[in-house]
Amino acid sequence: MPPKVDREKCDGCKAEKESLCEQVCPGDLMHLGADQKALCRMPRDCWDCMSCVKACPKGALETRIPYQLGYHVARLIPMMGTNTITWTCIDINGKVERFQYRNRGSDD
Amino acid sequence: MEKTKALSKIGLFIFDPGGGFAQAVDLETVVQKLSKAKNVSRCEVVADILATGFLLSVKEDLRAGNLNRILWVGRFSPYQEKRIHADLSAEGLNPYLHEWCDVKEQGIGKKGLDRIVQTQKITILIQMAVARARLIEALEPLSLPAADAVLIIGAGVAGIHASSSLIKLGKRVYLIEKESGVGGKVASLHRLYPRICDPRCGLEFEIEKLRRSDKVEVHTLSRVKALDGSPRNFEVKIEKAPRYVSEERCNGCGKCAEVCPVTIPDDPRLHFPQNQDQSRKKAIHSPTPMAFSSAFVVERQHCPPQCRECVKACPAQAVELQQTPSEMTLRAGAIIATTGWDPYPLSKVEEYGYGLYPNVISNLEAERLLENPPELKEVGFIQCAGSRDERHLNYCSSVCCSASLKQALYLKERLPDSRFYIFYQDIRTPGFDEELYRQVKSLDNVIFIRGLPSTVKPDGENGRLKIRAEDTLSGKEVNIGLDLLVLAGGMAPSEGSGEIAERFNLPLNNYGFFESHLQCHPEESQRAGIYVGGACRGPMNVAQSIESSHRAMVEAMQFIDGTFLVEPTYPLVDKTKCDKCKRCMEDCSFSAYYFDAEGFPTPDLARCRQCGNCMGTCPITAISLRHFTIKQTAAQIQAIKVSSLPKEEPVILAFLCKNDAYHAAREAADSDVVIPPNVFFIKVPCAGSLNNALLADALSFGIDGILIAGCKDGQCHYVRGTQLVKTRSVDLSDKLKKMMIEPERIRFENIEIRDSKKYTELINSYMKDLKAMGPNPFRV
Numbered sequence: 001m002p003p004k005v006d007r008e009k010c011d012g013c014k015a016e017k018e019s020l021c022e023q024v025c026p027g028d029l030m031h032l033g034a035d036q037k038a039l040c041r042m043p044r045d046c047w048d049c050m051s052c053v054k055a056c057p058k059g060a061l062e063t064r065i066p067y068q069l070g071y072h073v074a075r076l077i078p079m080m081g082t083n084t085i086t087w088t089c090i091d092i093n094g095k096v097e098r099f100q101y102r103n104r105g106s107d108d
Numbered sequence: 109m110e111k112t113k114a115l116s117k118i119g120l121f122i123f124d125p126g127g128g129f130a131q132a133v134d135l136e137t138v139v140q141k142l143s144k145a146k147n148v149s150r151c152e153v154v155a156d157i158l159a160t161g162f163l164l165s166v167k168e169d170l171r172a173g174n175l176n177r178i179l180w181v182g183r184f185s186p187y188q189e190k191r192i193h194a195d196l197s198a199e200g201l202n203p204y205l206h207e208w209c210d211v212k213e214q215g216i217g218k219k220g221l222d223r224i225v226q227t228q229k230i231t232i233l234i235q236m237a238v239a240r241a242r243l244i245e246a247l248e249p250l251s252l253p254a255a256d257a258v259l260i261i262g263a264g265v266a267g268i269h270a271s272s273s274l275i276k277l278g279k280r281v282y283l284i285e286k287e288s289g290v291g292g293k294v295a296s297l298h299r300l301y302p303r304i305c306d307p308r309c310g311l312e313f314e315i316e317k318l319r320r321s322d323k324v325e326v327h328t329l330s331r332v333k334a335l336d337g338s339p340r341n342f343e344v345k346i347e348k349a350p351r352y353v354s355e356e357r358c359n360g361c362g363k364c365a366e367v368c369p370v371t372i373p374d375d376p377r378l379h380f381p382q383n384q385d386q387s388r389k390k391a392i393h394s395p396t397p398m399a400f401s402s403a404f405v406v407e408r409q410h411c412p413p414q415c416r417e418c419v420k421a422c423p424a425q426a427v428e429l430q431q432t433p434s435e436m437t438l439r440a441g442a443i444i445a446t447t448g449w450d451p452y453p454l455s456k457v458e459e460y461g462y463g464l465y466p467n468v469i470s471n472l473e474a475e476r477l478l479e480n481p482p483e484l485k486e487v488g489f490i491q492c493a494g495s496r497d498e499r500h501l502n503y504c505s506s507v508c509c510s511a512s513l514k515q516a517l518y519l520k521e522r523l524p525d526s527r528f529y530i531f532y533q534d535i536r537t538p539g540f541d542e543e544l545y546r547q548v549k550s551l552d553n554v555i556f557i558r559g560l561p562s563t564v565k566p567d568g569e570n571g572r573l574k575i576r577a578e579d580t581l582s583g584k585e586v587n588i589g590l591d592l593l594v595l596a597g598g599m600a601p602s603e604g605s606g607e608i609a610e611r612f613n614l615p616l617n618n619y620g621f622f623e624s625h626l627q628c629h630p631e632e633s634q635r636a637g638i639y640v641g642g643a644c645r646g647p648m649n650v651a652q653s654i655e656s657s658h659r660a661m662v663e664a665m666q667f668i669d670g671t672f673l674v675e676p677t678y679p680l681v682d683k684t685k686c687d688k689c690k691r692c693m694e695d696c697s698f699s700a701y702y703f704d705a706e707g708f709p710t711p712d713l714a715r716c717r718q719c720g721n722c723m724g725t726c727p728i729t730a731i732s733l734r735h736f737t738i739k740q741t742a743a744q745i746q747a748i749k750v751s752s753l754p755k756e757e758p759v760i761l762a763f764l765c766k767n768d769a770y771h772a773a774r775e776a777a778d779s780d781v782v783i784p785p786n787v788f789f790i791k792v793p794c795a796g797s798l799n800n801a802l803l804a805d806a807l808s809f810g811i812d813g814i815l816i817a818g819c820k821d822g823q824c825h826y827v828r829g830t831q832l833v834k835t836r837s838v839d840l841s842d843k844l845k846k847m848m849i850e851p852e853r854i855r856f857e858n859i860e861i862r863d864s865k866k867y868t869e870l871i872n873s874y875m876k877d878l879k880a881m882g883p884n885p886f887r888v
Contacts, residue, residue, distance in 0.1 A: 075846070100886065
């Protein structure tokens with residue numbers, strides 16, 4: 001399921017030429033709409049890679065797990081630390097699972 | 109680059125002078141455990157930190173390369189810290205390679221706490237410090253070349269005094285003034301309180317110094333057009349209006365004014381009937397208010413076309429009517445705005461008939477009456493004409509009461525038989541001005557009426573005024589006839605301040621005066637290198653305005669000493685990470701960021717206040733304050749091994765602003781109240797320097813609750829730090845909600861410096877809340 005944009009929170013990265021989600025999207029799907037809020041222009045092409053969700057500094061983006069992995073309302077939420085990612089997975093029964101990963105590569 | 113760096117070798121010294129720690133905690137186990145920690149080369153408990161034997165052995169280790177950084181644990185007096193710094197810097201140890209870990213302020217060594225719990229806590233605290241000490245680096249302050257001049261805008265009393273003090277210190281000064289002469293508003297006054305002396309006497313004394321000095325360049329008839337460059341190297345473009353008289357040749361003989369056919373109105377406007385024809389000012393006249401050079405000035409807009417009388421009359425051929433405006437660029441290290449104030453336009457205070465009736469005058473105009481007052485039987489003064497009034501100036505102009513009392517006192521001497529009425533809301537004579545009030549009160553025939561007049565009307569055709577007012581003290585209506593009514597108009601922000609604010613991008617406060625942190629840095633505008641002094645900062649009297657401009661001058665000194673020293677703790681932008689999202693630029697309260705040649709945001713180190721708000725706001729943690737890097741803090745957070753603590757006891761990590769919350773916590777630790785042991789705090793330069801990634805780190809490592817404590821709104825030394833971190837932490841709390849984690853695990857609080865009690869209560873209640881919530885789901 002392509003990213004859903006919380007329009008209250010999205011600040012269009014202060015109307016930069018390219019917002020952070022636009023820069024990071026591997027399919028070049030994210031862009032700023034006429035109202036300077038992020039928008040996924042071809043939802044069907046989204047791979048659910050969640051790069052944009054991780055990059056958004058305002059926490060304005062959300063993706064639902066693709067239906068192949070979990071039925072609707074199942075959610076996967078990343079939280080980015082300095083060199084950690086913490087995933088929270090909530091399945092359709094409300095069961096919560098959490099995973100934590102350390103990022104390596106940038107400096108150690 | 110990182111890989112080639114020498115391995116960290118930490119000397120860890122626990123300073124325990126009276127054996128207090130040894131009593132409270134099991135120091136032996138601590139030392140045993142920590143000496144095995146990564147990068148720790150030497151670990152000892154020291155009873156006397158300044159003992160020669162000990163220091164010698166440390167020096168030897170440093171020389172031999174066994175140690176290259178030192179972690180000092182315990183509480184040190186500033187004297188001890190300085191001694192250690194000085195002693196070891198002789199051995200080549202950079203001051204930034206000392207790490208100080210005061211475990212006492214975290215609550216270690218308190219009576220009544222369990223020994224095992226305390227041992228656990230001190231171990232974690234030292235582990236945190238070791239994690240940080242591994243990553244600290246040697247830093248050197250930067251010295252940047254600086255221009256050696258100050259540019260002062262506004263040659264009023266504040267500007268003149270600051271200039272003359274600067275040249276006394278051997279500094280160069282550019283003094284810019286939009287009028288043809290210097291002296292500003294004060295030069296147009298007749299008397300100054302409390303000594304009731306002529307202000308020109310004091311001004312002339314200072315101006316004379318400026319005239320003689322070759323350090324100062326005074327540019328009259330000049331305005332600031334544009335500002336370029338950065339603090340210590342400003343380039344200011346000045347536009348100079350033509351004077352039409354050569355400053356070099358004119359000797360001020362005045363023959364031109366004798367032949368000039370045009371008389372122009374005097375300034376300030378004085379339309380009191382007895383003085384109507386007083387103006388002898390010609391279109392060519394000597395500079396006003398006070399001449400700096402003797403050269404005359406022509407107000408060309410008043411000249412009849414083709415008139416060349418002055419040109420013909422001048423014996424020195426100094427009149428040059430063909431002059432055109434000129435531009436120049438001045439280089440200065442710092443700028444001081446002393447743009448002063450403007451009188452509030454009294455015609456807006458309609459009920460008093462200013463501008464309608466000739467004998468209603470302003471207090472500035474009254475100054476000109478003081479010396480030779482016409483015959484007046486009854487004179488009225490209305491205080492707060494426009495001040496302390498929601499419709500006009502919503503503040504007290506602070507000087508008008510004393511000024512009116514001074515005028516009354518002085519006039520009374522000249523008109524002993526006349527009667528004065530002073531209408532007031534409250535007489536405000538701060539400090540020693542009370543003496544003036546006492547003097548006026550003791551005079552005969554000076555009547556104070558508490559209550560402002562409701563109507564001012566002409567009294568038939570006899571030219572007098574009829575005043576109706578209510579004396580609120582007696583409750584009676586008062587009807588009085590007056591010959592002259594003086595309105596004590598307030599001090600409004602000057603037009604020049606508005607112009608400068610726009611050109612220099614300086615913030616103004618709600619009233620239109622320059623914004624500054626009024627208590628702690630009253631003369632600092634929010635742009636580094638630009639200072640504001642005198643009445644452009646707010647209503648003040650002459651003495652205060654001189655003091656204020658001097659403070660601005662002292663602050664400006666750091667930028668004009670030839671070199672400008674930058675503390676090495678400035679922010680660095682990691683260009684390999686930065687993707688130019690510009691948030692740092694937007695959130696910097698001091699406009700320190702600019703785009704470098706490659707388009708990366710870069711801090712202008714002379715403007716930067718090193719608050720770290722840019723570091724806090726960067727969404728990809730690409731900015732770090734040196735010596736307080738994100739990596740160092742992240743390592744510190746990671747070192748809190750939550751798993752080693754009992755799961756039923758919540759762990760709080762507090763980030764405390766070092767300006768106030770930290771002191772409150774320290775005081776709480778030093779007092780005898782008990783603080784729960786599982787609270788660890790990290791001191792931050794400003795709450796706004798806290799990055800969300802660090803909070804996310806802390807939560808994902810299993811910290812149960814995060815407390816962020818900063819200044820109260822509007823009290824932040826760095827303007828917006830607390831607001832910024834508040835908005836950001838709310839964003840993160842929202843995310844926690846989505847993750848099915850209690851958003852209260854991040855808590856933001858305002859704590860003032862003496863709120864140690866509040867801090868303790870806060871920690872206790874937070875502990876309780878967290879206990880009710882249960883452990884952080886990431887805690888294992």
